[in-house]
Amino acid sequence: MSTTKTKTTRTIKTATEQAAERLAEVRALLVQRETEQETAEGNVAELIGRLKGGDTDVTALDLVTAEAEVRRIGYLMEAARKAVAPAEKALDAASAIDSPTLARFIAERIEADPFAFGVYGMPVVINADDRSKPGVYVNQAKATKTEPATGIMSGQVGITVVTPNGTPVDGAVILAGLAGIEASGAALVTTSASPSPAGVTVSANLSNVKPDVPTLPAEVDGNALRNFGLDLLDDIAGRGGTITKQSATDSNYRMTVKAIGFRLGGASVTQQERDGDQERRSVRVVFDLWSSTVRSDKISEYTRTSVGNLVGEMAAGIGRVKAARVVSEKANIEQPTPGQEFTNARKVGGRVTVEVEAVARIAG
Structure with a gap:
């Protein structure tokens, strides 16, 4: 048996x-x-x-x-x-111990460009208990705070640099490296540095941290889509500058407006593909642009520039943008209507459709 x-x-x-x-x-x-x-x-x-x-x-x-x-x-x-x-x-x-996302966020940037932080050749360690050996120790004692709807993070991180034989370290270089993170638009950073027996210790408060792959709900919020579309339109219109308009009925009334007008037609998710805990999302944005002072070819140029600049950016509530393109532009010319207020020339523009692909990590 x-x-x-x-x-x-x-x-x-x-x-x-x-x-x-x-x-x-x-x-x-x-x-x-x-x-x-x-x-x-x-x-x-x-x-x-x-x-x-x-x-x-x-x-x-x-x-x-x-x-x-x-x-x-x-x-x-x-x-x-x-x-x-x-x-x-x-x-x-x-x-913070199990998921030191902010410590990892800082450590990855130090490893990517150690010269910018003045720590070339030194190992970078996250949440180490033993900090006696030479190295850059990035520590996170409190959990990361994450906005569920956007994936934007905030919290505190400590950086301790231990040098061989206690060689002095210029804390200003590390602070400059952290300032570079803020300059890149990846996060807002406030810092303070203090000497330590074997090097230097820096405390960093991080906010508006945009992770490489944000953690977001499975369903994309409609407000996030609308805000994404409006932000894109605002960027396009901002490239055309402003003009001063005078009322056709009141010569004393003037107003400054953007030279390119816009209207959001809609923003929607057209496809979602899961791969493990990550999801690739396709988003379509449809909008109208017009102007009485900016040529149609310049409007098209501004549109393609703004859309191209989306790649690599984090779209709040949607994910990290991996690809973006203009898929269609339908030109339109509107002749002025006699007596219509704020209209003194024909308008050029049209309807534009943009497709964006973004990646997010799904919460839960």
């Missing part, structure tokens, strides 16, 4: 999962205590009501016991409430 051994695979929970479970338990206990408190207070109110009604079956012991229970549950509820903040802090720290 032979026996078959079944191999059991144990799933090891991450620090974040364990901390999240602990926080859930603590919050559940607080809800339980609040319910118990409500019940205990109700019992006291019921006994008092019976006494006021002349019920002699309610003894002094009954009343004292019920009131004591209210106080007992009150102390337990206070303890449960105090346990929530430490559990939230523990989850925050665990999330």
Whole structure:
């Protein structure tokens, strides 16, 4: 007779999962205590009501016991409430350990251009416990805050540079490297530097961080699509400059407007393709452009320039743009209408259709 051994695979929970479970338990206990408190207070109110009604079956012991229970549950509820903040802090720290997205964001940029940070030839390490050896240590103690609808991140990161033999480090170079990240448009960065026994330590507050592949919901929000289209149109119109217009009926009324007018016809997702936890999204934007002062060929040029500049940018709520192109332009010429306000010349323009492909990591 032979026996078959079944191999059991144990799933090891991450620090974040364990901390999240602990926080859930603590919050559940607080809800339980609040319910118990409500019940205990109700019992006291019921006994008092019976006494006021002349019920002699309610003894002094009954009343004292019920009131004591209210106080007992009150102390337990206070303890449960105090346990929530430490559990939230523990989850925050665990999330930073398991998913140091901002530390990784900074580390990747240091590795890509170590000269810009003055740390050429030094290893870059994320969330290291031992920081005694020479290297660049990028540490994240608190979880990254991410806007669910846009994927934009914020938080704090610490950078410690340990040099061989404690050689002095010019913290200004590291600060300049971080300033370069802000200049690139990838994030807003505020920093401070202080000497450390073996080098220098820099604290960086990051906001409006645009990750290479943002984490977003599976469904693209309609407002994100509309804002994306309007931002594109604003960029196109901005290239045409402004003009001052005078009312046809009131010579004292003048207004400054963009020389290129626009109207968003629509913005929609036409295709979504999943590959693991990432998704490639195709977005179509349709809009109208017109102008009485800018030639149609210049409008077309400005349009293609703005669309081309989308590549590599992060479209909030949609993803990192990988490709963008103008797929159609339908020219139109509108003759002026006699007596129409703010019209003193014919208008040229037309309807434009743009297609964009973006990549996002799907939340959950």
